[in-house]
Amino acid sequence: MKILRIRYPNGKPYLTNDDKKKPKNQLTKKKISYSNRGMTLEEDINKTNEYYLLSKKAVIHKKPIPIQVVNVNYPRRSAAKITEAYYKKASTTDYNGVYNGYYIDFEAKETKNKTSFPLKNFHEHQLSHMEACVDQGGMCFVIIRFSTLNRVFVLDFSVIKKWWSQQTELDGKKSIPLKAFEKDGYELNYSLSPRLPYLEIVDSLIARRDN
Amino acid sequence: MKILRIRYPNGKPYLTNDDKKKPKNQLTKKKISYSNRGMTLEEDINKTNEYYLLSKKAVIHKKPIPIQVVNVNYPRRSAAKITEAYYKKASTTDYNGVYNGYYIDFEAKETKNKTSFPLKNFHEHQLSHMEACVDQGGMCFVIIRFSTLNRVFVLDFSVIKKWWSQQTELDGKKSIPLKAFEKDGYELNYSLSPRLPYLEIVDSLIARRDN
Numbered sequence: 001m002k003i004l005r006i007r008y009p010n011g012k013p014y015l016t017n018d019d020k021k022k023p024k025n026q027l028t029k030k031k032i033s034y035s036n037r038g039m040t041l042e043e044d045i046n047k048t049n050e051y052y053l054l055s056k057k058a059v060i061h062k063k064p065i066p067i068q069v070v071n072v073n074y075p076r077r078s079a080a081k082i083t084e085a086y087y088k089k090a091s092t093t094d095y096n097g098v099y100n101g102y103y104i105d106f107e108a109k110e111t112k113n114k115t116s117f118p119l120k121n122f123h124e125h126q127l128s129h130m131e132a133c134v135d136q137g138g139m140c141f142v143i144i145r146f147s148t149l150n151r152v153f154v155l156d157f158s159v160i161k162k163w164w165s166q167q168t169e170l171d172g173k174k175s176i177p178l179k180a181f182e183k184d185g186y187e188l189n190y191s192l193s194p195r196l197p198y199l200e201i202v203d204s205l206i207a208r209r210d211n
Numbered sequence: 212m213k214i215l216r217i218r219y220p221n222g223k224p225y226l227t228n229d230d231k232k233k234p235k236n237q238l239t240k241k242k243i244s245y246s247n248r249g250m251t252l253e254e255d256i257n258k259t260n261e262y263y264l265l266s267k268k269a270v271i272h273k274k275p276i277p278i279q280v281v282n283v284n285y286p287r288r289s290a291a292k293i294t295e296a297y298y299k300k301a302s303t304t305d306y307n308g309v310y311n312g313y314y315i316d317f318e319a320k321e322t323k324n325k326t327s328f329p330l331k332n333f334h335e336h337q338l339s340h341m342e343a344c345v346d347q348g349g350m351c352f353v354i355i356r357f358s359t360l361n362r363v364f365v366l367d368f369s370v371i372k373k374w375w376s377q378q379t380e381l382d383g384k385k386s387i388p389l390k391a392f393e394k395d396g397y398e399l400n401y402s403l404s405p406r407l408p409y410l411e412i413v414d415s416l417i418a419r420r421d422n
Contacts, residue, residue: 059343061303064277067293082278082296092272096307098316101348103309132270137312 041110041145041152044195045095051194052099058199060097060104066090092129093140099199102206103138105130110145116175117144119167127164130157139202139209143188146178153185154201252321252356252363255406256306262405263310269410271308271315277301303340304351310410313417314349316341321356327386328355330378338375341368350413350420354399357389364396365412 039047042062052058071084093107107130109121122142130140140157155176163176181187186201250258253273263269282295304318318341320332333353341351351368366387374391377383392398397412 053343056343056346059340059347059349064275064299064301065280066275067278067280067296069276069278069296079297082298083294085278085280085293085296086290087293088275090275098314098344098347098349101314103312103314105309129270132264132267133309135267136270136309138270138309 039195041108041143041147044190045108045143045198048194048196048198049095049097052199058097058099058104060095060099062095063090063092089123089125091125093126099139099202102202103133103136104202105133105138105140106142108143108145110147112148113175114146114148114178116177117146117181118175119164120174122160122164127161131161134158139205141202141205143196143198144181144185149178152188152190152196153181154188154198154205155181155185156205159184250406252319252354252358255401256319256354256409259405259407259409260306260308263410269308269310269315271306271310273306274301274303300334300336302336304337310350310413313413314344314347315413316344316349316351317353319354319356321358323359324386325357325359325389327388328357328392329386330375331385333371333375338372342372345369350416352413352416354407354409355392355396360389363399363401363407364392365399365409365416366392366396367416370395 046062049058049060049062052060066088067085068088069082069085071082073081073083075081093105095108096103096105098104107122107126109117111117111121133140134157142155142157142160143152144155145152159180160176163173163180166172167174186204188196188198188201191197257273260269260271260273263271277299278296279299280293280296282293284292284294286292304316306319307314307316309315318333318337320328322328322332344351345368353366353368353371354363355366356363370391371387374384374387378385397415399407399409399412402408
């Protein structure tokens with residue numbers, strides 16, 4: 001018979017009295033890692049936003065995916081059924097909301113690339129949207145996850161803008177090197193709750209902008 | 212042969228030289244009305260938001276309608292076709308964005324009713340969403356159009372909340388009387404561009420809140 005070990009949500013095993021009787025040095029003493037366990041960046045951010053909402057820290061939501069509905073059936077006694085529809089291009093970013101009086105607007109992207117983030121993952125309209133929001137006093141940034149390295153960074157819009165603009169220059173780079181994230185970005189460490197405490201970094205971005 | 216009269220976008224006829232030769236007093240001298248010409252409130256607000264975006268006054272968008280996609284076909288050489296999907300209940304309001312440093316969040320509703328606005332047009336989750344946003348320093352309100360009367364009002368969230376809460380009381384009213392809109396709301400007059408200059412009223416709401 002296989003014994004199923006009960007675990008806390010953070011992955012640490014629940015210790016029964018039997019376990020506790022063992023000498024302490026027999027317990028593995030690894031550094032606890034809350035890092036991504038098969039979750040996508042989107043799932044991590046959604047969970048984080050849920051936490052922020054429930055703890056009254058911020059109201060930030062992912063916008064629904066824009067869909068062009070062409071045909072709808074109305075079967076009797078059931079919900080309207082969409083039978084033909086197409087995905088539309090989003091005209092803004094994925095997430096926005098309000099935090100402590102500030103308008104928050106950001107895009108989240110993942111890459112399997114290990115050394116740089118390809119700029120083709122952004123669209124011109126996302127950049128113009130963020131620029132327009134910054135002009136209105138909003139806080140705009142991107143959250144990028146290097147999924148193979150499992151490292152997550154926050155880059156302020158100003159940094160993204162710089163990299164986006166240089167693309168068209170002679171010898172312009174088509175991607176942002178990891179080193180630039182390490183230098184000009186903020187690394188985001190996974191935690192238990194919230195999973196990706198990105199508002200701590202937003203605090204730093206606000207402090208840097210307003211001071 | 213029917214002569215098609217060319218009109219300016221505001222509905223005024225384009226005058227040819229022939230027209231101009233007529234004595235002035237023969238031209239109808241009605242007060243120009245920009246009021247709704249078969250447009251829905253949503254269309255009017257979308258046009259207004261477009262104007263605000265282009266004139267760099269604010270960045271406010273309608274959120275896409277949330278749809279739960281169940282089945283997608285990928286026909287060769289064409290776009291992904293959604294063949295089964297259902298409408299989901301929105302968890303927030305319809306519009307949000309940023310204006311002059313302020314987070315803006317509102318819902319827009321129409322009623323054919325002539326004397327009051329039925330509260331059942333709102334959902335509990337929309338009210339809680341707006342309340343959470345106000346707690347974070349956002350500006351929340353509703354834009355209500357009495358379509359039969361063709362009158363549009365802005366009501367601050369605080370007013371809506373008062374009416375929403377009294378519903379459950381003994382003798383609680385199930386709708387907000389037009390008189391309350393006239394007393395505690397701001398009437399919004401149609402103009403040519405933007406069609407519904409609601410940010411002027413937001414300025415008043417901000418002034419009242421911040422002073």
